[in-house]
Amino acid sequence: MLIVDDEKPLAEVVGRYLARQGYEVELVFDGPAAVRTARELDPDVVILDLGLPGLDGLDVCRGLREFSDCYIIMLTARAEEPDTLAGLRAGADDYVTKPFSPRELVARVEVMLRRPRQVTKEPLAHEPPRVFGPMRIDVAAREVRMGGDRVVLTRTEFDVLESLTARAGQVMSRREIIDDVWGAAWVGDEQLVDVHVAHLRRKLGDPAGDPQFIHTVRGVGYRLGLFAQREGQ
Template identity: 55%
Template sequence: MSSPPTGRVLVVDDEVDLAQLVAGYLRKAGLEVAVRHDGAEAVAVVQDFAPDVLVLDLGLPGIDGIEVCRQVRTLSDCHVLMLTARDDEVDKIVGLSVGADDYVTKPFSPRELVARVQAMLRRARTQPGSAPPAGHRLVIGDLVVDEDSRQVHLAGEPVVLTRIEFDLLAALAARPQLVLSRRQLVEMVWDTAWTGDAHLVDVHIGRIRKKLGDEAASPRFIHTIRGIGYRMDTGR
């Protein structure tokens, strides 16, 4: 049995008691934890603390979670887990559109949150500044996905993707013409123990399509298979 992952987690929530409760569970799981209750403080501490995971409340006063996430994405490639007390699906999608990887709706089980954080820590993170090795390249038409360097090029031009976006694209590109269900993609990209909403896949696919200039109505690469999931075409 593999040992639990280790890493640094920054918890940002203006509900002091909840933030301390979450931090306590994360520390019991062997993680190094910092806590902040203000969005501006969170952005300031990211560079010094260098978290592997940011647990971020969406409804912060002042600088809200969406703006914090947007600013953090210019500083760090850490995983971002959004906390939201709102049932409005639009809030969750907007949060994901600025680079969040996942969300949990309040009230939540602290143990479930720890499990989500541990699943994030098991996923590979890019290593800025490291020399990309000669890797396995997936070529779909003029789209090139290099699995080892985690770089994507379209018609020779670089395409900047988040970790989740890259992993989804690579999962599809490695299996051209094969239909993958949302649940299969969740198991490949997130974690087999992940219990979140499988339609989270749709949000990330939408972002990938936008970056590739791939229209859902007339796709070159990623085709929607209604009621099932997605298929990568061979490109044209």
């Protein structure tokens, strides 16, 4: 667990809470040290402040996404929508606005870590790949290919796509996607789903104005296109 915040007293308080829950915790206090330490330690979770000296939190987040699919929880003193969305667009999985309760942050971490993060070595009940036109999803290997080319997704992006493809043709509300991906205990802005769907569309080459795969159902949520068929069906 890596905590990155230039407010040392706050970082130390959060670190103590997490350490009491049995997590191994490392603290750093500036942007360059965050990237360097993450490369060395390969943490499962990075708790990352938005305002950092040397390299701000958005740049750190983008840097981490070049080599890591760790969970990133962004800390921000600004609750305005552009700031929170900027963190999510940079690759963060979730955000918490300061001031916050350390207990709330620990709860967010625990919910995230309940999600499977490692590539499964054995097939899940021998499920065949899910094939949707040119898109092929191997759930066991956590791999997506488009026309034979591998699509690089973050863990959260893959989980959102897996949730939608598991219910192809059905409309899923944002809350249902959150329950699947973040867990029923997650509390926060459901717009988080919209940002990750936007990332998926960009990486899949699936424009929102003329989608082939992920369709928006206004006022409800999202649906994977009805054309999609599982392999072997």
